[in-house]
Amino acid sequence: APDAKNLPPNVPDWSQTLGDGVVSRPYGRPSKFEADVVRRDVEWLTASRQSSVSFTPLHRLEGIITPNGLGFERHHGGIAEIDPAEHRLMIHGLVEKPLMLTLEDVKRFPRVNRIAFLECAANSGMEWKGAQLNGCQFTHGMIHCAMYTGVPLKRLLEEAGLRTNAKWLLPEGADAAAMTRSVPIEKALDDAIVAYAMNGEALYPEHGYPLRLVLPGWQGNMWVKWLRRIKVGDEPWHTREETSKYTALLPDGQARRFTWAMDAKSVITDPSPQAPLRGKGFTVLSGLAWSGRGAIRGVDVSLDGGRNWRAARLDGPVLDKALTRFYYEFDWNGDPLLLQSRAIDETGYVQPTKAALRQHRGLNSIYHNNGIQTWHVLPSGEIENVEVA
Template sequence: MRKPDRRRFLTTTAAIAGLTSCSSKDQPPAAQASLGAHMRPYGEPSPYEQQPVRVIRELTASKGTGSSRTPLQDLYGTITPSPLHYERHHAGVPSIDPAQHQLLIHGMVDKPLTFTPAEIHRFPSFSRIYFLECGGNMVGDLAGNPPPTVQASHGLVSGTEWTGVPLATILREAGLQPEAKWIIAEGADHSRMARSIPIEKCLDDTLIAYGQNGEALRPEQGYPLRLLVPGWEGNVSVKWLRRLFVTDKPAMSVKETAYYSELRPDGKAEQFSFVMEARSVITKPSGGQSLQGPGFYEITGLSWTGTGKIAKVEVSTDGGKSWAEAKLQQPVLDKALVRFLYPWQWDGKDAVLQSRCTDETGYTQPTRDQLIATRGPHSGYHYNAIKSWYVRADGSVKHV
């Protein structure tokens, strides 16, 4: 076997990959000297790997009311493991015995119905990979004092495979009356969180979900039943679903008046702006990470849109002066997280990294200035502007 030529190797590999610490020799590292560990019914991460975790933010003194954020900077691909899916609770996480739980459908229907979770499971099922995102994700960036990491700024979004029954199937059972225009969905949590949803979306792709990534919903995701309203702000995907009231007008519930409505420049509130428009963010390198000297780095991140499919993602390494198209992980799915990948040769100087996406309707993610010019400085929810990460010559990465 040919002996390694260390100088030549360094030259070639450095050009392609920026690696400077490879070595080579004739023998691999030693194999394990003894039999390994036993098998386990339910696997766990390696003890050598720092387990990615959600970061919890309590909004009240009583614990459980607030949010926890997905560690986007630590994750690969597009599937969020269920234990790391973001949470947003308004009265903590209920513990519901499915044998005691029911879902009532009433109001403008031919026949009011109740279903146990077991009965919902009997209907024809539907599974699909979707993103879910809190309407309030990224509001810190609008406020002009963005959090230091992508988990803190953008972590109220996740992507998983959901399973349930199309809401249209259940509504067909109850029989919608002609005047039916809205459905008010109510949860069984202590706050009885309620949202109004237009009937068209209920009959389109909305699910009564009971499964996530193959398993039953976790309690914090609405066990045993939740709504899943694809592409719309997460708050309407009501968890611990106990009631669907069919009516001809919205409820004007606290969560669609005092919250989850955007303040317009004219001082009025924009209500029922449900769709999460196209957005993207670089997750690596991102705030709090550091680069180990000049050379090759892959810039990667996530993009998604409630309007359908992402058509393209562009990356800039000079603060938006020039852009180049990133590669998208295939397949690009409707209303799902899309991973983008862009090769970057860092020269070791200060750099500002940005991503911007365009959806299949032609809509392009705005800059922060463009967003504020359109929506005003206090719009709050549904902020989706381009995010910048500042790479300093010392390799540190900070928000701008």
């Protein structure tokens, strides 16, 4: 309970002495009272922390931009700490003029700024077989959204001069995992960026400092961090990350491969299991929606497990392939609720139920689970992750 001497009309403790001076925090950080707003991991999920994932605390974030220190991380070989003076980006293969670029060279090319979400294809993967993790941080937190600054990849490829048979790219990371993925040339020439800044400052090491590939709308695995090499070829390479991983075995025995774009999806972030309801009466429900195929056209919300739907209110910028914030305000009478949200994107695609998704894809997958999430609100205001039939 608050100390009465700090409440009006008294003069609180912090008004009676001078505070710290400027530059006492040369790099600012949140109030110490926000110390619980951090990335978290799920210990049993992976055997080591070097090849693992941490999750964005979506339930405590507002708007559409994820602060750099809170965006989830997915590393296959730990965080590479790279001295930019010793880093090079090599572009070679089916090009007229192979390039070996320093970070300073990359900064001499014309720049673009682009807000985009990055979602890991495995986001919500632990939920394929049933409701499992209690919190949207864990069920949906393999996503972040930021403004990237960098050079259009197209511009760098023009500098190198693509040969006429150039059809695929192989970006490679400088981390111990040397991550590689095959990227079709059409995406590279469309909206791919070689980025060095995120939300106005240099990329953080965990997000690929000093250079990372940005592929708006496409699965995060392809956004190679610590980018050191792009090989140009005429066919895909079938690397580990696009054969044994990031593919999905369908019920008929066929595997889905090269599933690049992230389908429309949404989640109610507040309230959610880590952010219980604040009591009866006027209630603000807040959430995020996104689509790798364009802008969000609308979000519907249900309070009764999908029987009735009402239109949510989109607020803030509604951008192509970016997170979109939605709200739904209502009076809670204290009865149990089954909260759901459903995104619709500009192509007309409607986010499916988990049952519909499983009917098509079976139960062998971990990737691309964009099914509708259900939160069960108890009369106490506490919330559980559940599924409705």
